[in-house]
Amino acid sequence: MDELLHIIRNCKECAPFLKQGCRPVLSASKKAKIVIIGQAPGSVVHRTGIPWDDKSGENLRAWMGIDADLFYDEDFISIVPMGFCYPGKGKSGDLPPRKECAPLWHAKILTELENVELVLLVGSYAQKYYLKEMAKRTLTETVASYSEYLPQFFVLPHPSPRNNIWMKKNSWFKDEILPVLKMKIEELL
DSSP states (O other): OHHHHHHHHTOOTTGGGOTTOOOOOOBOOTTOSEEEEOSOOOHHHHHHOOTTOSHHHHHHHHHHTOOHHHHTOTTTEEEOOSSSSOOOEETTEEOOOOSSHIIIIIHHHHHHOOSOOEEEEESHHHHHHHHGGGSOSSHHHHHHTGGGGTTTEEEEOOOOGGGHHHHHHTHHIIIIIHHHHHHHHHHHO
């Protein structure tokens, strides 16, 4: 695992497409019980090199009902985004994750993880990649159908503050789904 992570952290596969340069950000341990598969690092995470080190990460930790110490315990949680490097800014937020990372690295990482009991698919990119034809027509429909993907996957919207409007329109997520997520995390503790 250490050798694989070293290789990934030095990957330059997408260098021609990344204005801010390559800085793969991920975290993994063979012992991890949970894998979080999100989108790609944002500008803050690109700068710090710490996964989910931003407002989205604060929201995700609150959703999970855990503190930063537990969240960053590699022996409990592995963080493997769809794209390992910050893709840059687009017209309405960050660009999508680069498409090279997941096919190139995910299977190699996931086969090394021996104790995974739950995979959080955060956002539509992760859901479409892993659920394929099982994903619903929209992210909202997929998240509303979360129980169909258990026990292997727990599907979530992206916890970005940009999604506050989605959260207000879909209050069932906070009321019905987050308590189940917190219970699942607690069981794994």
